[in-house]
Amino acid sequence: MNSTPRHKPTVVIGLVGSQLDKGSAPARWERWRPTVGICQQPDLLIERLELLYQASDRGLAERVRDDVVQVSPQTRVVLREFPLGDPWDFEEVFGALHDFSRAYDFQEREEEYLLHITTGTHVAQICMFLLAESRHIPARLLQSSPKGQRGAMKGVGGWRVIDLDLSRYDRLASRFVREQGEATTLLKGGIATRNAAFNRLIDELELVARRSREPILLTGPTGAGKTQLARRIYDLKVRQHQLGGDYVVVNCATLRGDGAMSALFGHRRGAYTGAAEGRAGLLKSADQGLVFLDEIAELGLDEQAMLLRALETRRFLPLGADAEVESDFQLIAGTNADLVERVERGLFRADLLARINLWSFELPGLAERREDIEPNLDYELQRYAERQGERVRLNREARERFLGFALSEAAVWRANFRDLSAAVVRMATLASGGVVTEEVVEGELRRLSRQWQRAGGAGASPRSGGDSGGSGGLAELGLEALDDFDAVQLRHVIAVCRRSASLSEAGRTLFAVSRARRRSRNDADRLRKYLKKFELDWESIGGGCLVAPVRGGD
Structure with missing residues (x-):
């Protein structure tokens, strides 16, 4: 049986109206006060009211809080001081509201948010529009007015939820451009990559990640960084308040038989031999979140069919169940295989490929991004220091020797960034006194050369x-x-x-x-x-x- 969806409590965020919310006892109950009025609406149940106020309006904010508690005891009022010098200064107001949005702990899976735009200066109202439209504040807009329904109590007024399209508003373009730069830096793991083609790929991927919830397909050789990039896409979407669920990683190469169906879609107790307890499944665990299916080419045809239905309807049937379950997840798929060739061989469904191939990004191998070896060398040294609590560096001669080889055609980087990461770990481990010498580098380069020759890289032998x-x-x-x-x-x-x-x-x-x-x-x-x-x-x-x-x- 499907359970009835749980009602989310409503949270309203708004500014104290230094003029509209004023009033003294008992005459204040005769006039319309927007903040108090929205809490008197019989068809708008507010669980929590987040009330922003300037220091000079603290007394007014406390009076409004007490009045709200009197007319709506179920509403919890949270007063938040809102530092602001000039409420008519566009840059200052937007900056303060933007800082609030980034610091506030939005819980979209648990709460529904409304942004009260009636109070505050016109500048504040415009800024609140922009922040709601750009999803910095993941809320719908709540507008109140002195005119209410016939028969309503005096001073209560009316309300409505509105949606506006402000996508072409560009007065604050520079601030959003800066944020976009932060987003691309996040996708690159903070590494100052230099390869022009890779940077263009990341720029486009950042736009797609922010604007779309459609599946994303990451292709490229093993070790090119698909898993790390998928995680960063998830982190970016969480920061943009687009996802509220978990990040789930599945290596499809490890899924076989009934275990594959059960792992992905779950099962009911007794669904098959050994199923002593029920299991939700990984796709259900990713509800409101993101699932990364690595090595998707290895997924069986039956699992591919169920995955396609789950993508199209957000519903699927666990093993042994007689009712479907729902899960609203975003999919990122990764593969180093040629999926078109797999379709031609009957190993991959053409309709599933069409569904996941809307946004496809091919990650280049390290040998195609030699400009990025030096910044990634520094990144791997930093990672080693964070893991081991010991900072290690290459002396000048060692650094020149390593990069000279790494950038040459002799370095094939067969396992891509995994080769580079392993090389750094080995050199750092053998470093004496935290300094990698040229001698250590020479030993590592010999090791890499032998390793690649055994694997058939760069020819069978350097002399052949x-x-x-x-x-x-x-x-x-x-x-x-x-x-x-x-x-x-x-x-x-x-x-x-x-x-x-x-x-x-x-x-x-x-x-x-x-x-x-x-x-x-x-x-x-x-x-x-x-x-x-x-x-x-x-x-x-x-x-x-x-x-x-x-x-x-x-």
């Missing part, structure tokens, strides 16, 4: 096949006996030299990250010294051999 610098290989330079790690790096250096017109140009390319932080920027000298370690020079490696010669005019 031709090198990326053109014809020939290291053997022709008499360097076939190098360690794998040195061979991978040297091949890349030679390839850059052969593509560059001069030693200086090659040096600028290879040391682009570290050069910005040095007083001396003699990149050619640094490159010359590096080559000398292997008894090489610009001429011996064929520097500039792939650069087209400059021809004179015809």
Whole structure:
């Protein structure tokens, strides 16, 4: 059986009217006072009245509170001092109301909010309109007037709830732009990402997250950050008062058989062997919240059919139940699989793909976002410090060495950010006295190279096949006996030299990250010294051999 929906208590938020709410005993009961009047309405039951007042109106606020308690004993009045210098200063009033909205603990699942817009200056009323329209205050607008229904008590007046579309109001655009910037920073985890394509993706995703409750599909390789991004979308929606329920994560690859149905949709007691107790299911747990279905391509066809119905009707049937249950959740799905190809093979429902593919965002791998490796390196070091309570840093040489490798083609980043995170943890753990040295970095880079070679990344071996610098290989330079790690790096250096017109140009390319932080920027000298370690020079490696010669005019 479906239970009757529980009535939410009504909470009214309003300003004390320094003129309209005035009155002295006993004549005050003969005149209309908006704040007292809304609490006298027989068809408007107010559980709590949040009354904002300026310090100079405290006496008036206390008198209004006492009168409300007299006419509506069930209404609890909460007086909140509202610091305001000039009630006609638009920026000051909006700022004060905006600060109130961010500090107030709205409980939308438990309470219904009305914003009383009759009292206060016209400036305050406009600001309250804007904050309600932008959902900073998740409330409908309550308007009262001195004219009530025929037969109503004198001084009570009337009331109505109104809705207005102020979406084109842009007087405070700069403030909202700043908030939008805060939202995108939240989605990026506070990391100052530099990749232009990724930043454009996040900008669009921020708009979708704020304006839509339709499903979102996050695609991209394993380790690209889909799980973390889904969590940040949830946090953003909670901050915008769009969600009041829980965040539920489900890895569909772990769901099999009856256990899959039960985990997602719940079951009744005795629904199958071993079901000794009932279970609500994860979709029910996400009511009014957000569910992230990771690896959705692994979901069975039966579960896909039920999920589609749940998305379209907000209703589904638990195992063994004879009545459907409701759950109003938002879905984010994640996958590293090609869902179109899965549909063609009959492994994924075309109608479900159409339903979840309205907003699709493909996250690039780390190798496609090499500009973001340095800020993410700093982020991972900060995370390590927070977890371990110990701050660790890379010294200058170690940092340059790590970034030089990380930004090169030799670093394939097969597991994407998971590889980077693991590398930082290993280096920080081996750091002596909180400082990662170049020696520690060299060991980590050798470990990464071996790991990727075993997994088939960047070719089976750094010596197999031709090198990326053109014809020939290291053997022709008499360097076939190098360690794998040195061979991978040297091949890349030679390839850059052969593509560059001069030693200086090659040096600028290879040391682009570290050069910005040095007083001396003699990149050619640094490159010359590096080559000398292997008894090489610009001429011996064929520097500039792939650069087209400059021809004179015809």
